[in-house]
Amino acid sequence: MYDLIIRPRKINKMKVSLVILIFVLIILIIMTSIKVVTMYKVSKGVNEYNLWVNKINEEQAIKEEQEKNRFLPLNEEEINSINSIYKHQDNKRVFLTFDDGPSKTVTPYILDLLKQENVKATFFVLGTKVEANPDLVKREYEEGHFIGNHGYSHKYRDIYSSTQAVLDEYNKANNIIATALGIPNYNSLVFRFPGGSSGGPYHDLKQEAKQTLKENGIASLDWNALTNDAIGSPTKEKIMETFYNTVQDKTSIVLLMHDASDKILTYECLPEMIKYFKDNGYEFKTMYDVIGRE
Numbered sequence: 001m002y003d004l005i006i007r008p009r010k011i012n013k014m015k016v017s018l019v020i021l022i023f024v025l026i027i028l029i030i031m032t033s034i035k036v037v038t039m040y041k042v043s044k045g046v047n048e049y050n051l052w053v054n055k056i057n058e059e060q061a062i063k064e065e066q067e068k069n070r071f072l073p074l075n076e077e078e079i080n081s082i083n084s085i086y087k088h089q090d091n092k093r094v095f096l097t098f099d100d101g102p103s104k105t106v107t108p109y110i111l112d113l114l115k116q117e118n119v120k121a122t123f124f125v126l127g128t129k130v131e132a133n134p135d136l137v138k139r140e141y142e143e144g145h146f147i148g149n150h151g152y153s154h155k156y157r158d159i160y161s162s163t164q165a166v167l168d169e170y171n172k173a174n175n176i177i178a179t180a181l182g183i184p185n186y187n188s189l190v191f192r193f194p195g196g197s198s199g200g201p202y203h204d205l206k207q208e209a210k211q212t213l214k215e216n217g218i219a220s221l222d223w224n225a226l227t228n229d230a231i232g233s234p235t236k237e238k239i240m241e242t243f244y245n246t247v248q249d250k251t252s253i254v255l256l257m258h259d260a261s262d263k264i265l266t267y268e269c270l271p272e273m274i275k276y277f278k279d280n281g282y283e284f285k286t287m288y289d290v291i292g293r294e
């Protein structure tokens with residue numbers, strides 16, 4: 001009897017212990033699994049977050065680098081590509097250029113039209129006009145147009161008094177543009193000599209100034225087609241006649257126009273000019289395309 005009573009009790013106890021042990025083991029396994037899965041998820045989350053942060057930082061660094069590089073002085077190759085702009089024969093391209101602005105009475109209309117036509121242009125702005133219309137030069141820049149430099153005063157006697165005076169005019173206008181755009185390191189990179197870079201009573205000085213600008217990483221650009229919109233008392237007919245006469249048979253066109261306050265006729269002729277270029281397979285380009293910077 002003794003045996004009979006004791007044995008089942010022993011077996012029961014063992015069974016219970018075994019069950020408890022298994023139960024504890026299962027709990028442990030479950031808890032460990034949960035912990036492992038949680039840790040995995042957390043570490044995966046942390047990794048994904050780190051990757052995201054790294055990506056943002058990398059993109060920011062690239063953007064900052066591009067912004068920094070965008071305004072570095074031009075190297076010789078970049079200056080040469082601007083100097084040989086008219087020799088390009090690969091495809092038809094046109095650079096619309098507007099001097100002497102911005103002005104409240106003409107520039108906004110030109111910008112509206114360019115936006116509507118999806119055309120980018122180059123504006124050679126005057127320091128005095130940027131001082132008066134900083135918002136307009138900012139709009140030009142933000143809408144993807146190139147902001148070139150046309151000096152500060154447009155007074156030949158002042159600008160062409162010495163090569164240093166040319167550089168001073170460039171720098172003065174450049175600082176005003178930089179302030180208007182809110183970009184401290186802004187550099188216009190391309191200068192358009194008031195009255196053109198050759199000929200006239202200041203021809204020799206202009207050649208020296210061109211060299212001085214080049215030494216400072218600044219190119220200069222004239223034109224090979226025009227509208228005579230700033231000469232005498234133009235009419236739409238005269239502007240278009242000059243336009244057709246000077247763009248004819250050219251593959252790479254730099255067209256001179258003006259967006260000073262009294263140049264509304266230029267704006268009125270612009271749709272026909274843009275249509276001509278589009279109908280004849282020209283691509284619209286800016287200085288960004290020539291120097292290969294974005």
Ligand SMILES: [Zn+2]
Pocket residue numbers: 099100150154194195
């Ligand atoms: Zn001018």
